[in-house]
Amino acid sequence: MENEFLVDSQYLSEQALAKKHRLETDPSFRKSHMEYLPGMEQIQSDVCEKVMSQVASYDYTHYTAKDVRAALSHPVCSLEDFKALLSPAAEPFLEEMAQRARQETSRHFGNTVYLFTPLYIANYCENYCVYCGFNCYNHIHRMKLTMEQIEKEMKIIADSGMEEILILTGESRSKSDISYIGEACKLARKYFRMVGLEIYPVNTDEYRYLHQCGADYVTVFQETYDSDKYETLHLMGHKRVWPYRFDAQERALKGGMRGVAFSALLGLSDFRKDALASALHVYYLQRKYPHAEMSLSCPRLRPIINNDKINPLDVHETQLCQILCAYRIFLPFVGITVSSRESAQFRDGIVKIAATKVSAGVSTGIGDHESKYSGKETDGEQGDEQFEINDGRSLDRVYADIAAEGLQPVLNDYLYV
Secondary structure, rough: OOOOOOHHHHHHHHHHHHHHHHHOOOOOOOOOOOOOOOOOOOOOOOOOHHHHHHHHOHHHOOOOOOHHHHHHHHOOOHHHHHHHHHHHHHHEEEEHHHHHHHHHHHHHHOOOOEEEEEOEEEOOOOOEEEOOOOOOOOOOOOOOOOOOHHHHHHHHHHHHHOOEEEEEOOOOOOOOOHHHHHHHHHHHHHHHEEEEEOOOOOOOOHHHHHHOOOOOOEEEEEOOOHHHHHHHHHOHHHHHHHHHHHHHHHHHOOOOOOOOEEEOOOOOOOOHHHHHHHHHHHHHHHHHHHOEEEEEEEOOOOEEEEEOOOOOOOOHHHHHHHHHHHHHOOOOOOEEEEEEOHHHHHHHHHHOOOOOOEOOOOOEOOHHHHHHHHHOOOOOOOOOOOOOOOOOOOHHHHHHHHHOOOEEEEEEOOOOO
């Protein structure tokens, strides 16, 4: 399906269009999305080929109700079973899938749901991704927190009771270089038991440095595994290089990270094939690095500043639920995260079935946790958000709501010795 709302120029401000015209002379603009840029590490790995060969041969219209029934009857879900569970033929079996997913979740994760919160420390970006609020042509208020501001934000979050944080930046090496991110990790280690990163992909030695600074795991959104569609959505910048992004998690593991997280942004391309590719990315890397902790998420597009048309309706909640149940059945040991892009009602329901981790007390803006947590306006400068969240509940509220469902909210289960 073509997403007409992703045609960018008519939605850009005059300032953004002027910047676009200046930067179109950049050598990376519309350069081949399969060609590495200088400084990008290339690793020898067969994972990408394995994943994409399976995706290329996947015809989900081929599967029938008989295939779905067979998949649900098998004690171990095979790759072929997983493909059937992702197909349209499985939609009438959602209740049966949910029951099976709930059994697998309970067997491997018990009654627990883990909580974390993101902290955006900068929103400068050098990429031209037409669906993202941080894209370099979007006319927004840019901001980069100082170390003093970062520590203040972290203290506010830690005082709320949160013990796991995910540090995010826009994808700009010039504004948010590795040393800057590393210093933020060192600060985070003072306040949190678990520190995650969602930053631009880097080389193995840089991941090793960030791990030494205190980072435990790395999250990378491939956005879409459809490389042809990817090319039309990422028109400039380092993010345009599809294979370098694909191998980011493996470089992170080679750099010593304890865990890695995977995701496609559902709504950019064929969501069934993107869901298949995301799970297979985990599946093959899990066998190559059995010691590593791995998790999946499947966020959907959300509206962004200056473009409220980026809010696709082609991936409905029932289909999202189907994907999450299929993930759980196929990968019973893998964590599944559901972000605040989804509604409170959906998140409260899916943690009883398949999800094991949710965010709370979320803001995708820069430097606004004081005002968010106190409920009062502050004098401090704030940067614009990446996208609109759908569930803005505080940690206390999410904690209470999860407990009310008969589940056990967990802030941390990792001990350093």
